[in-house]
Amino acid sequence: MGQNWTVSTSLFPARIGGELGQDSGLVPQTYMIGKDKTLNPDKYYIVTFALFSNGESSSPSNTPFPYNGPYFPAVSYEDNTRAQYTVLTQKLGIERVYCVVGFSMGGQQAYHWAVMYPNFIDKYVCICGSARTSPHNKAFLEGPKAALVASKDFENGHYTRTPHHGIRAFARVYCAWAYGQSWFRKEGYLQDGRYTSMQDFIREDWEAGYLRAWDANDMLTLLHTWQTGNVAAVKDGGDLPMCLGAIKAKGLIMPCKTDLYFTPEDSEIEVSYMKETAKLVVIPSVWGHFAGGGSNTGDDAFIRDQVVAFLEN
Numbered sequence: 001m002g003q004n005w006t007v008s009t010s011l012f013p014a015r016i017g018g019e020l021g022q023d024s025g026l027v028p029q030t031y032m033i034g035k036d037k038t039l040n041p042d043k044y045y046i047v048t049f050a051l052f053s054n055g056e057s058s059s060p061s062n063t064p065f066p067y068n069g070p071y072f073p074a075v076s077y078e079d080n081t082r083a084q085y086t087v088l089t090q091k092l093g094i095e096r097v098y099c100v101v102g103f104s105m106g107g108q109q110a111y112h113w114a115v116m117y118p119n120f121i122d123k124y125v126c127i128c129g130s131a132r133t134s135p136h137n138k139a140f141l142e143g144p145k146a147a148l149v150a151s152k153d154f155e156n157g158h159y160t161r162t163p164h165h166g167i168r169a170f171a172r173v174y175c176a177w178a179y180g181q182s183w184f185r186k187e188g189y190l191q192d193g194r195y196t197s198m199q200d201f202i203r204e205d206w207e208a209g210y211l212r213a214w215d216a217n218d219m220l221t222l223l224h225t226w227q228t229g230n231v232a233a234v235k236d237g238g239d240l241p242m243c244l245g246a247i248k249a250k251g252l253i254m255p256c257k258t259d260l261y262f263t264p265e266d267s268e269i270e271v272s273y274m275k276e277t278a279k280l281v282v283i284p285s286v287w288g289h290f291a292g293g294g295s296n297t298g299d300d301a302f303i304r305d306q307v308v309a310f311l312e313n
Contacts, residue, residue, distance in 0.1 A: 031294030032101070038304040039101070047092065049084045051075075051105060053221035060157075060217035069217050070157030075225050077105075078234055081112045085120070099123040099311060103292045105222070107262070108133070108229045114249045115231045125252045125307055128283075128292035130262045131270045132240055133229040137261055141227050144173040148216060163216050170219065171206040180258025180288035188286070244273040251278035252310040254303065256291035281306050 032038040039046055050056040052075045060072035067073065088094045100121055102110035107129020114124045130137075148154060151166030179188060189201040210219075232243040251274065255267040264282050271280040283299060285291035291299040 031300065032304075038300075038307050044098070047088065047094075049080075049087070051080050051109070051222065051225065052083070053218050053225065055213070055215060055218050059215070060221055061215035072217065072221055074228075075221060077109050077112045077225060077229050077231075078116065080225070081109060081116050085117060097121045099125060101125040101127070101307070102129060103127040104129055104262075104289065105226055105229075107292075108226070111231045112234065114247045114251065115234055115243060118246075118248045121249050123250045123252070123310070125254070125310065127254045127303060128256055128259055128262050128289055130229070130255075130266050131231045131244055133227055134263070134266050136263075138227050140177055140261065141223055144170045145220065145223055147173045148220065154216060157217050157220070159216065162211065164211065167210045167214070167216055167219075168207045170216075171210045172202060175202055175206045177260050178289050180256075180260070180286045182258060182286040183288060186286065240270075241273040244270055245275065247274055247277055249277070250310075252307065253278055253280050254283055254292070254306060255280075256283040256285050256288060256299075258286055258288045259291070261289050279310070 033041060033046060033048075035042055053059045053072070055061055060069050063072055065071070088097065097113075097120060100110045100113040100123075102108070102125070104127070107126035108131070110124040110126045110129065111131040113121055147169035148163075148166040149156075151163055151169055153159060153161075153163040154166040155163070176184075183189075184198075189195060189198050191201065191205075195201040195204065230238070230240075232238045232240040234243075236243040236246070251271075253267050253271050255262055255264040257264055267280055267282075271278045283291045283302060285296075285299045285302075287296060287299055290296075292303065294300060
């Protein structure tokens with residue numbers, strides 16, 4: 001065994017159903033973990049965490065009253081990071097972490113580790129994420145959110161059965177944002193013959209995926225965490241350049257060329273604030289945000305090579 005690890009990978013933002021492995025609803029980060037994968041358990045101690053409100057950790061769907069459902073408190077990345085730090089230090093006895101790795105919301109949390117615990121981690125990897133949720137990203141999230149909360153069966157979060165209308169609407173609004181525009185132009189939604197049309201793909205992959213694996217209130221709580229993400233809110237009074245410029249850990253920042261959530265332009269700006277501590281590597285893919293989610297072997301291999309090299313240097 002080698003260095004200590006924490007892998008902080010979110011279950012929410014890419015595709016809230018299929019990202020969970022279709023039927024299982026279990027951790028998606030396993031696509032990165034294995035002897036022949038990005039994170040080799042023979043070489044590193046690997047600790048994985050789930051964000052609050054993802055259905056596995058404390059969430060609106062599994063918390064008893066009086067904080068169940070729509071009464072569940074708002075949760076920030078800072079809350080998640082602090083709780084995970086407590087687990088690592090007080091429960092597992094870990095004194096230092098070699099690297100924090102995160103995809104999407106997990107990538108945003110990787111930034112929070114570097115800011116909140118600068119003397120605890122050596123490195124961090126942000127795959128398809130950002131240090132601060134951009135205004136455009138926040139606006140995009142208002143679309144699927146509105147589709148869900150305005151549905152006739154959402155009942156202001158007090159539903160007693162799965163709000164099918166709302167979740168299906170959420171999935172349809174969300175779907176177009178998850179992939180690059182070229183991916184749609186090339187009919188990537190046919191999935192090499194798995195689906196016969198775009199409508200089949202949306203119905204079977206997106207609607208069914210959400211309905212199988214997710215609770216509506218859980219989704220909204222996570223969405224709030226995502227929308228309010230900002231490492232500069234933790235320190236430096238909102239001054240993002242100052243906050244990022246003070247990061248000590250070495251960073252590998254990997255946006256996707258065609259990601260519509262966390263654009264490479266945002267990452268370029270953020271890395272420019274970090275002087276020599278962070279390296280920017282753009283994933284050259286048409287898969288959009290899904291380039292970082294274990295959806296295709298080409299992007300997986302590219303990410304693996306970059307992360308492995310970063311870890312070994």
